[in-house]
């Protein structure tokens with residue numbers, strides 16, 4: 505029996521395992537179990553990390569700490585030889601009357617207080633040529649750096665291989681049910697197996713959490729990323745204006761993202777509007793060459809969010825020896841490194857958790873699990 509079993513080896517699960525090892529836990533005391541869901545958010549072939557996700561620059565909650573930690577993680581991965589990550593400036597055209605004004609005003613409010621590691625400004629569109637090829641005819645734009653484009657799927661698999669080399673056990677298995685036993689010592693078992701698996705459990709199952717805790721106000725949002733072949737066309741920045749285009753580390757362009765939502769539209773991802781066409785249309789607003797660009801791959805996935813748009817990271821109220829790490833919405837890359845670190849500090853050393861993400865902000869009754877899933 506190991507000390508920690510983590511159900512879900514997406515970005516959250518592998519980040520937590522990494523953080524537990526950093527806090528002194530032996531690799532042989534950690535187990536990851538994963539059903540290898542092809543639509544997990546962490547399968548994204550190209551994800552973006554930048555310091556200001558959202559429609560304003562106004563810092564939110566633990567935002568700086570989250571970005572700093574995520575950045576350290578990516579830079580660290582690059583130093584260790586992970587190649588599918590590029591650092592590029594982010595350019596956000598300010599033409600849209602509503603979003604443009606919000607971005608401009610909030611940038612001017614916080615510009616003088618930004619950390620020295622962040623560089624940027626508002627410039628006329630004509631000055632964007634200083635970054636190389638920036639195909640926009642925007643009147644003006646906000647630019648800033650650092651920002652990153654990452655093959656998220658490759659990053660998670662690369663990190664999982666490293667964890668395996670450090671002794672962490674991986675099981676490819678769908679967890680259908682969990683049993684908690686107190687004798688001879690508190691422990692968890694999976695499915696109908698009689699074998700004790702772990703003393704502590706962490707659920708980091710992405711969209712899977714939604715079915716296990718139906719009373720929690722989570723919702724899944726599907727989305728697509730289009731990978732297009734640019735031929736000889738150049739792009740030297742990430743362009744972002746209600747959707748984004750970025751050059752990928754593999755030399756293609758990624759366009760994201762349109763979405764269907766199972767909660768507000770019903771139906772399945774297969775029922776979404778033809779994705780290559782709608783991504784192309786969206787991308788063409790930023791760069792007209794997208795109109796005729798061939799698609800290499802359209803990837804679709806689901807991300808889970810909680811009603812207040814904060815993650816769930818901490819002990820599950822009313823269920824002993826069980827924790828949750830998830831609901832990262834569209835900002836998994838931005839937030840998982842920080843929250844995994846905080847949760848590992850809590851589990852190993854009893855450190856305090858950031859209140860914004862603590863699952864104890866939701867009443868214990870709502871945490872009653874689907875009875876077919878957890879037996880106590």
Ligand SMILES: Cc1cc2nc3c(=O)[nH]c(=O)nc-3n(C[C@H](O)[C@H](O)[C@H](O)COP(=O)(O)OP(=O)(O)OC[C@H]3O[C@@H](n4cnc5c(N)ncnc54)[C@H](O)[C@@H]3O)c2cc1C
Nearest residue numbers: 512514515516539540541545546552679710712727836837
């Ligand atoms: C279209 C799209 C674009 C995105 N773009 C970005 C971006 O640019 N930047 C960014 O930061 N984020 C982006 N995201 C969000 C990001 O992908 C997620 O926030 C992040 O990957 C969530 O990671 P996770 O580990 O919590 O969940 P997941 O990646 O969903 O992982 C959950 C894991 O749990 C496993 N699992 C589920 N149920 C079970 C079970 N019963 N038994 C065993 N295993 C199970 C699954 O197999 C999976 O591996 C995007 C998401 C989508 C869908």
